[in-house]
Amino acid sequence: MVVVANPPVVDQIPLLRSPGPRDSFAAVPVVDLSRPGAARAIVDACERFGFFKVVGHGVSADTMDRAESEAVRFFSQAQADKDRAGPAYPPFGYGSKRIGLNGDMGWLEYLLLAVDDSASLSDSCAAPSNAAFRAALNEYVAAVRKVALRVLEAMAEGLGIAAADTLSAMVTEQGSDQVFRVNHYPPCPALQGLLGCSATGFGEHTDPQLISVLRSNGTSGLQIALPGGAAAARWVSVPSDRDAFFVNVGDSLQVLTNGRFRSVKHRVVTNSLKSRVSFIYFGGPPLAQRIAPLPELLGEGEESLYKEFTWGEYKKAAYKTRLGDNRLAQFEKK
Ligand SMILES: C=C1C[C@]23C[C@@]1(O)CC[C@H]2[C@@]12CC[C@H](O)[C@@](C)(C(=O)O1)[C@H]2[C@@H]3C(=O)O
Numbered sequence: 648m649v650v651v652a653n654p655p656v657v658d659q660i661p662l663l664r665s666p667g668p669r670d671s672f673a674a675v676p677v678v679d680l681s682r683p684g685a686a687r688a689i690v691d692a693c694e695r696f697g698f699f700k701v702v703g704h705g706v707s708a709d710t711m712d713r714a715e716s717e718a719v720r721f722f723s724q725a726q727a728d729k730d731r732a733g734p735a736y737p738p739f740g741y742g743s744k745r746i747g748l749n750g751d752m753g754w755l756e757y758l759l760l761a762v763d764d765s766a767s768l769s770d771s772c773a774a775p776s777n778a779a780f781r782a783a784l785n786e787y788v789a790a791v792r793k794v795a796l797r798v799l800e801a802m803a804e805g806l807g808i809a810a811a812d813t814l815s816a817m818v819t820e821q822g823s824d825q826v827f828r829v830n831h832y833p834p835c836p837a838l839q840g841l842l843g844c845s846a847t848g849f850g851e852h853t854d855p856q857l858i859s860v861l862r863s864n865g866t867s868g869l870q871i872a873l874p875g876g877a878a879a880a881r882w883v884s885v886p887s888d889r890d891a892f893f894v895n896v897g898d899s900l901q902v903l904t905n906g907r908f909r910s911v912k913h914r915v916v917t918n919s920l921k922s923r924v925s926f927i928y929f930g931g932p933p934l935a936q937r938i939a940p941l942p943e944l945l946g947e948g949e950e951s952l953y954k955e956f957t958w959g960e961y962k963k964a965a966y967k968t969r970l971g972d973n974r975l976a977q978f979e980k981k
Pocket residue numbers: 746747748749751759826828852853854855856929965966967968969970
């Protein structure tokens with residue numbers, strides 16, 4: 648990572664080298680969920696990158712557009728009005744620039760929201776209070792969650808697991824820990840005149856859950872780290888596509904597959920020109936769920952690479968870490 652010296656206005660937000668055309672990840676795996684062969688293609692992408700794009704998902708453009716325009720309306724309110732929907736911690740609501748509780752900063756504002764067992768925004772969180780926004784988000788969350796479940800079922804099929812719902816059941820069971828996030832990355836005016844510099848929108852990290860399903864408004868900025876083996880990881884920019892979803896493998900799925908799927912390191916880079924709005928659904932299991940390699944996936948004599956833990960234990964540990972920390976390291980068997 649190239650970090651340039653801090654300028655005055657964005658002084659707590661790390662600057663990064665602006666991505667150029669040669670950094671574009673043109674070969675992002677694309678999976679058409681409506682076609683035979685999706686299961687195999689998903690497994691292949693998860694093994695190689697922990698990341699892929701989903702088309703043929705069946706979610707209507709209306710559902711996505713309504714949620715997006717309501718989100719744009721929410722974030723265009725006066726700061727005092729948005730602050731009334733916060734703070735983001737504890738436990739959920741609106742936040743700005745501060746990510747997590749351990750000092751991470753990014754050039755963004757966001758809503759962090761809990762999703763309940765019936766796939767609606769949890770009543771325990773009053774934000775957002777606007778009825779039209781809440782209804783649009785509820786419609787979107789129900790739709791994106793179905794996509795996540797279909798993807799998890801296809802993963803199980805592609806992995807040759809007998810029970811098709813082995814993975815999807817973990818996020819549909821009572822008490823599953825589902826989170827929804829709306830991120831807004833405004834243009835960063837302080838970057839004007841700083842040639843070749845971008846600001847960190849959301850610093851590099853892996854997602855702790857099983858699966859994350861992302862959709863953005865078509866403004867680029869998402870980057871993933873390509874596995875580099877012994878060499879340093881190479882950051883590549885994911886060409887945006889407002890009609891598609893992007894799926895990240897999370898740390899928990901890496902463990903359930905004993906490292907066969909890799910949880911993808913990713914980040915968001917912002918510029919001085921265009922706002923990015925993104926929606927991310929994070930599918931996590933109930934707190935008591937044991938996270939350990941699925942027996943069907945262990946070869947003869949193969950042992951788990953990880954110590955035993957529950958999702959609750961992992962989440963508690965994860966929330967004590969900085970964004971860029973290797974959260975799984977403390978659970979790896981030496
Ligand atoms: C710095 C942090 C933010 C985060 C909690 C953490 O301590 C480490 C994991 C971070 C992350 C990344 C994926 C999701 O955006 C998120 C909601 C999650 O579950 O883990 C965030 C957490 C957050 O923003 O609170």
